[in-house]
Amino acid sequence: MVPPQNPPAEIPSLMDGPVDTLVIWNSHAGRVQEADEVRRQLEAEPGTRLITPEHSRDAEAKVRTACQQGVRRVIAAGGDGTINSVINGMADAADDVVFGVLPLGTANDYCASLDVPDDLDAALDLIRHGTACRLDVAELHTASRSTRFANIATGGNSHRVTESITSEQKQTWGAMCYLISGLSVLADLRSFETSVTWDDGSTSILPVWNLIVANGQTSAGRIRIAPNAKLNDGLLDVVVIEEGSVMDIAALTGRYLFDEYIQSGKVLYRQAKSIEVRSQPVIKFSIDGDLVDEEPIRFRVVPGALQTIVGPEAVCDV
Numbered sequence: 001m002v003p004p005q006n007p008p009a010e011i012p013s014l015m016d017g018p019v020d021t022l023v024i025w026n027s028h029a030g031r032v033q034e035a036d037e038v039r040r041q042l043e044a045e046p047g048t049r050l051i052t053p054e055h056s057r058d059a060e061a062k063v064r065t066a067c068q069q070g071v072r073r074v075i076a077a078g079g080d081g082t083i084n085s086v087i088n089g090m091a092d093a094a095d096d097v098v099f100g101v102l103p104l105g106t107a108n109d110y111c112a113s114l115d116v117p118d119d120l121d122a123a124l125d126l127i128r129h130g131t132a133c134r135l136d137v138a139e140l141h142t143a144s145r146s147t148r149f150a151n152i153a154t155g156g157n158s159h160r161v162t163e164s165i166t167s168e169q170k171q172t173w174g175a176m177c178y179l180i181s182g183l184s185v186l187a188d189l190r191s192f193e194t195s196v197t198w199d200d201g202s203t204s205i206l207p208v209w210n211l212i213v214a215n216g217q218t219s220a221g222r223i224r225i226a227p228n229a230k231l232n233d234g235l236l237d238v239v240v241i242e243e244g245s246v247m248d249i250a251a252l253t254g255r256y257l258f259d260e261y262i263q264s265g266k267v268l269y270r271q272a273k274s275i276e277v278r279s280q281p282v283i284k285f286s287i288d289g290d291l292v293d294e295e296p297i298r299f300r301v302v303p304g305a306l307q308t309i310v311g312p313e314a315v316c317d318v
């Protein structure tokens, strides 16, 4: 990665101050069993407080309080679900509070875009010595709720893949569980008559199999679903897979095929600052297993929302 446009922020040292760093440790995350040693190291860092909330809403509340009390950085130790709980808790944090990730999740798709290494020692090293860039987050709004997400929301048939995966399957199969579950959904694909209103006011009406709203590039176990997505371009990448052929079906589960398929132009791929979606029947959207089934549903990007620790090959616009 070429150096970022904005000069990288200095990351507060773990050695600074009495309550410097809050770590949200998700003991339900897929790889948490491998992480005892890293946990010991983090707990021994001066100025670091590690907590293990039982639910994402507890985590969000704890992060919000810590930010109000002046914490200087917050680390999500978990997968994409943990990351979302932390970034929601950081929504009103001061501009200079730094966000980082220790990838304890099953797939950790957002970390692929951040270029946070899977190896936990290397990831801890990045937290200690890496640089931070101001990155976008995505926001979802319906009449009854608003929430932020870091990576990707998937609607249509694809949400049924993540919905059907249990934590036991994640522990047993790792990222492979997404492929196994994807194959089981193929027998029963549904079409959704969908209207997408874009930020320029135009509307597309389409028979949709899947609709993906992406901030990061990969989903469902590192499938590169939004290859043009950049983490600080101030845009969401919208990928619409229309009802189609057997090739479309293969594209839903084929890791490499999907890349080729997107590039073949058979998929509607567009970037926007915001979109509004309505459909018949209602498309349920999943944000890492958190289900939203209310319409209309509006997505928008929050440009430069979070000072985030990134690796050298992060997919940032420079």
Ligand SMILES: Nc1ncnc2c1ncn2[C@@H]1O[C@H](COP(=O)(O)OP(=O)(O)OP(=O)(O)O)[C@@H](O)[C@H]1O
Pocket: 024, 025, 026, 027, 028, 029, 030, 031, 052, 053, 054, 055, 056, 059, 060, 078, 079, 080, 081, 082, 083, 085, 086, 104, 105, 106, 107, 108, 109, 170, 288, 289
């Ligand atoms: N901050 C949190 N603290 C405790 N539990 C959480 C938190 N965030 C999410 N959870 C719960 O833990 C489960 C697993 O979380 P997470 O998504 O972070 O890991 P994963 O599913 O193993 O990884 P990935 O989503 O990257 O494949 C979630 O489905 C949710 O029930």
